Structures are given as structure tokens and as C-alpha cells.
Amino acid sequence: MQQILTYAFLVIYTVTILGIVLVIITDNRNPLKTLPWIIVLVFAPVVGLVFYFFFGQNLSKQRIISRRTRKRITMQLEEALDDGRPDIPDEHLPLARLLAATIHSVPLYGSRITPYTDGKSKMEALLAEIARAKHHIHIQYYIFCDDTTGCRLRDALVAKARQGVEVRILYDDVGCSGVKKSFFEGMRREGIEAFAFLHVKFPLFTSKVNYRNHRKIAVIDGCVGFIGGMNIADRYVRGTEWGSWRDTHFRIEGSGAAGLQASFLSDWSATTKRHIAGAEYYPAAERHTDDILQIVPSGPFGKWRALLQADSYAVSNARKRIWIQTPYYLPSDVLNSALQVAALAGIDVRLMLPARSDSKVVDLASHSYLDDMMKAGVKILFYKPGFLHSKLLIIDDSLTVIGSANMDFRSFEHNFEVNAFVYDREFTARMAGVFEDDASRCHALTPGEWFNRPRPRRWAESLMRVFSPLL
Template identity: 35%
Template sequence: MWTSILFGIYILITLSIVIAILLYGARPSKSLAWLLAIFAIPVGGIILYLLLGRNRRKNKLVQLKRNLFKRLPKPDQNQVGAFEGKYKRLMTLFYNNSHFPPIGNNKLQLLKDGKTTFDVIFNALEQAQREIHIQYYIFEEGELANALLLLFERKVLEGVKVRMIYDGIGSFSLSKVYLKKLVALGVEVYPFLPFKFGRFFSSLNYRNHRKIIVVDGHTAFTGGINISDKYLKGEPGVGKWHDMHLKIDGPAASHLNQVFMMDWYLVCQELLEPLEHVDSVYKLKEDSLVQIVSGGPDDDFSALEQTYFSIINTAKKYVYITNPYIIPSQALLKALQTAALSGVDVRLLVSENGDNRLVSWSVHSYFESFLKSGIKIYLFPDGFLHSKIIVSDDAISSIGTANLDDRSFEQNYEVNAIVYEKEFAELLKSDFLKDSGSGHLLTYDEYVERPWTKKLKEGIGKIFSPLF
């Protein structure tokens, strides 16, 4: 009897999930993958879907964000008509997605790897006079975290307001002892969707992957680097982590601050007031513009996927991409192939060493499709390359937190800085050529002759790639 009842409940749950997938599935390929998982793996497929597959664009976070937008000043729609230059359409797209216009008069500093980046970050934090906003996906205890604790103690005593957001899953190892120390110092700290058994299925999959620091509303940092000693000491079995970060001094920093303020509202429902008002008159010089693009699962459109797609499609001469997780959607795959086949120099720089075997298999499973179309793939051999960079035509660049995978596009909260500046693009291009020059250029013949065991692993990875 009990067996029949349990089986009946299982059938009802399965049917309800299948109907939900058919009604709210984000993409056909992903929906099909989930349907196959549910029917091929009884019970386990349902658990995986509840953990990783549900579309929550209409949940509480969406309503909170919409309430926030109602309270914030409305963007001036007339600014869109003022966009100029060959990237006018891209500027308009990014503006319509994220509501941040391109803005000039910024001083930019490209930061590479942990020591350089953290030296500059700590120096900027020491200069804070009014407020520090800090937000990270991974915040791990160690030398860096302890140094920040001491710095926060000094700044709070000086009267500086310190606010901090950490992701509840990415920073799961962050101890209660450390958090209590922060609170005791006077730091306002909140987790983003913390791990709780009571809402395990609703909190696991949607993460805040952003890395943002804003000092006094006018100096900001973003990029791929997290607060972790592995950027200084390395990680067993992987080696030293290599990454890129960007320091922004100027009006664009206030836009990153608004992204932080939106996330602050999501975690504690407090609406912060900006320290200073950004002038509504924007000097749109093609060589000095920065535009912030933020995206998350509660947006109407996949802002970061459209950002990458548009930059690739706009490229005339070259597009160079550094990213550890290139698991493209069909749209991005076609965009990359089309660009390469039409004569654009398309190059990918990927870490030879991965931090997750299944994800690495999935990344490598797309290599044949890339190589067939003439895309050059360079494998970076030293440690783990974690940068998220795109540079094209010595004119436009993107640096930020978003990977080229479905998780960044559909499930994570991400943020990128788009830079319309020749000198900055040339700097990133030079760095790409230097790193790719020390890597291994993968050829098509070499790839197709790989052992069958690797082919099998990559086949497994590709099957699961729509679920990442």
C-alpha cells in the first residue's frame, strides 16, 4: 500500500516538474537535458532539477528588485539619443539592459594577479573617508581576510561606514567566528541567499558572482579576483591562480556603487543613498568611455550573453577572449564560428589546468567545433587562469566577472565593465599575446588524435554542459 502511495506521489511530482519545464524552460536544449535527466535518473533527476534547474525569475528577489527600481530616479531616456560613434548600437543595447549609460572622465588601471591587485586595493581602502562597500562571491579566511579585518577596524574607528556582502554558497567556508568579529567592529555584513536547510532548494542555484569594491563612491574595483589566499600562495593540485582586475577612478565608479546598492537592498531591504550625484551631462568621447553592464536571473533578458554576443558580432579585425569557462550557448557558438569563417581573427586563451574536472571536460568538448572554423585555441599551462576578458579591434574591451557559460548568463548575478578606449584595448591585447605566447597552440590534428578516454570524458561533459 505504502509503495503504491509513494509511487503515486513520485508520479505527481514528476508530472508537475515536466509541466513546469515545458511552461517556463529557458532554452530548448536545456529543457530537453532536464527532461532526459528526470526520466533517465529516477528520483535523482528530480533532486538535481530542484537544486539546479528551476527558473525563479518571478520569485521574491524579482519583486524586491522591481520595488527598488520604482524608488530609484528614472534614467533619462534622452541620453540614448546622444550616444555616438561606431559602437552606438552596443551602447544602446547595454543601456537598455542595465540602465547605465557610457560615461567618460575615468582613470583606469589594469591589475594583473593577486599581489599587485591587493596592494592597490588595500591602498585605496586606506584612503576611504566616508564609506567602503565590498562584495565578493568567494571570501575565504586567511592572510588577506585577516588583513582586511585589521583595516576595517581602523576605518570604522575613523568614522568610515563599512558594508559587506558575501555569497552564501561561494563563501560557505567563512566561519561564524570571523563574521562575529566583523560585526563586533561595526561592519554591516550580510550573506546573499545563505545556505539553509529550510530553503535549500530555493537558495542553492542562484548565486551572486559579482566582485565589487567601492570607496567613497568615486573609486571602484571589479574583475575576476576573489578574496582568497590562493591568488598569493596557489592551490594544491592546481597551482597559483592568475586573474585580472580593474580599478576605476571617476564617474563610472558610482555606477558600480549602484549595482552594490541594488544587491544591498536585496539582502537587507535597506535603500542606500549615494554619496554624490553624477552629472547628467556625459562627455561621450570614444577614447574615454566606461559602461557598466550588470545582469542576473531576475532580468528580462540575458544581459551578459547579449554583451558578449554583440562584441563578437561587431568585430571586424580580431576578437581575443580569455576565460576559464567557455561553454557557449548555440548563439555564442555560431557567433564565434561566423566571425572566424568571415575572416575575423578569433583567439581563445583557456587554462590548461582546471579547478573542476567535469567542467573542464565540458569546456574541451567544444574545441573541435572551434578549431574546425579556424578559431585559435591557446592552453595556458601555468596554474589556473581565471580572467574574464574580451578585447576587439583595438577599440572595445570587457573585463568583469561573467564567464562564457549558461550559469553566468542565466543563474548568477554578474557585472562587467565595457571600456571604449584604444589605449586600454591595446594594453589588454598586448597582455593576451604575451600570455598566449607562453601557452600551447592547439591544432585540429592534435586534438582529433587525442586518446579515446579523453573523448569519452568530453562526451560526458558535453551532455551535462546545458546544466552548468
């Protein structure tokens, strides 16, 4: 009997491995990704099965929201834009078309954008807008802690819910795994609708733990929105034990808020299976400036990786400068190569990283890329005063990109992210000034000091780079 069971187990096990190998082959992935998975599954099947379950599945053919619902939300957004489609400058028209084709991103005209570079000013601005809310408040964060900062926001939301304002919250189940259930349950008792995105009952036994919603969005009355890199937690306001928390967030007033609304309502529909519609969610937007922007959500579901493709295109077509702020630099080969080629071609390429991040492992992996970057002529800046968490990309004189996405594998391949692409010379000049101000507080890395770092450090960096797609 035992021999029969053993034989049956081996047959099932072998068929499972071969079946997964067949799935990987027929997915028509990049051979550089396909071959390692096959090798691991064949020669280390137990480890391979576990890693494939969590990190290897191809979700490009899956959906969390139907095409019909997505089309309905997009049409509702387009109908609300009574001033028609803006004329995109010729220099950015291909990029705008790319975003429209891959993620159905609509160009939005005339928004007033206010940047915030610290958590305190952003938090005060958000609370001020919430206090003025009349109809609805939509909140979406990867992290919504139950600390002092989180409780301030909770109390403000509860107060508005008691006044009859519709309050909806989406939070990430993994990002908020350390938050007490009573925190959100208390808000629900006050009439606030709060839901976890891709709820994870058993984190150790589901692949959903690897695909998280990293977006940070707030929309008030459909007129004002917030987007950027700051979550809701004390450290974003007060800083870390080794210094301040430097981040970037935008307040968007006007039609740009409608783009954030569409992103939120798509996630709301995917999470709750309820579609919210009505003109009150897309009020007529006043034109404040000549800015043109596109709100670009991206995620692991669907064929295209919109943010990776858009960033790669923008970098490849830069003519003057490429300035980057990111807390983690774990790029795709295509993007990494594009930045090096740009630097070799004489483009001013600057990469600003934190001198110390919140993860030593990620630091090591990120630093493994710097040798080749510096050899190509990329200027590396280490931000010294604290933790640089800003996600900023400046291309030439008229394109600024900000949002939730880091320049790493997880943001480009696994997470649900959202960025704003702003086409405007005056605004780009303003953000370039912010970058230069940060640069004055940085240590500019020299080839001599970097290439002479200890050999054990180099070995550790190379080892951690192997795991870059998992970090």
C-alpha cells in the first residue's frame, strides 16, 4: 500500500512539475526569464514550486476588473471633460499616445498642482481639504497606520461621515498587516466604507501576497486630489531615527483630480464588485493653468507594463537631461541600459538615492548597479540629511513624473502603482529647482572612492542583486 501511495505521489508530482514547465514555455516570456525557472523547477523542484507559486506566475492574461467596467469608468471620465481633449505638444505626443494605448490614460488640461516635500505640510493640506468636503471623500493608501498620524486622519474622516459625507477607504492588506482590526472596524461602525485590497487570509499560503496595491490617492468631492509617495504613518511626518523623511506629493486641483477619481473607482469596483457612477463624482473642472497631465495607473494584470514602458520611452528620447530621485534603484535591463546609453550620448543623467535607506538588503542590491552607471557617466548623488523616499523623474525642460512607483522590479512588475505625467515647462523648472536644492544636501559620489570600496562589500552587492526581482 505504501509503495502504491509513493508511486502515486511521484506521478502527481512529476506531472505537476511538467505542467508548470509547459505553462512557462507557452507563456512566450523572455527567454532570460523562462530558462532560469525551468532549471530551478527541474533541479530543485520543491524550492522551485514554492518560488514559482509566489513570484513566477504570469498574470498578464488575468483581470481584476472587467473590460466593460473599465470602459464605463473611462467613458464617464471623458464625458466629464467638457473642454475637449487638449493639444499635446509635438515633443510629448508619442508618449501621450503610448499611455493612451497601454492604459487608456486620458490627457487632462488646466490643473493647478501644488507640490509638497515633507509629510507635515502634505498632511495639513489633506486634512484641510477633508474639512471642506461636502459630498464624498475617497482615500487609498498602501499603509494606513493606527498611530498618531493615522488617528488624526481617522478622526477627521469620522467627523465628516457623521455630517453625511460619503467616505470610502481602500487600504492594502499586507501594507496594513500590523494595524489592529479594530482600527478599521471602528471606522465602519461610524458609517465609513473601508475595504482591504486583495484581502489575504493566509499570507504564507497565497500568491496574492506578492501583488500589492502601492497607490497613494485621495480625492475630495471630485475636485481636488492628492498623489505621491507618502503613506499615512508617523514616520512620514516626523522622520526616522537617523534623520528627516524627504518625500514628494502633489495636490492636484482641476481635471487632474478626475483622473485620480477614475483610478480609485476602478480599484473600488475591483475590490467591492460595486460600480459607483454619477455626475457628482466628476464635477465640472475649472481651468486653472495651461498644464497638461496624464494619470497613469499600472499593475501586474494585463498585457502592458505602462509605467516601465513610459519611463523607458521618455528616457530613450531625452535630449538634455534625465534627473531621477528614487529610494530604491533595481531597474529592468532595458531601463538601466537606456540610462547608460543616454549618459554616454552626453545627456545630463543624475541619479539621487538615499545615503541610507530603510533596508540594508535593498541598499546592497541597488548599489550593485552603480559601477556601470558611473562608468557610463551617470552622476550619483547620495542624499545625506535623512531618508529620501521621493519618486521623481524630470526629462528635459517640460516633463515631470511623480507618484507611488519606485524605480524597481516590484513597482514595475508586481505592484499596483499610479503616477502623474505632467507636461509643462514652468512646472518642470520648479521641480528641477527642488531637485537642485536636494542635490546641495547630497554627497556626489566619485569613481575613485566608489571603485575602491572593500571587496567583501562588492561580493555582498552582487549576491543581493541576484534577488533583485524579489525585493
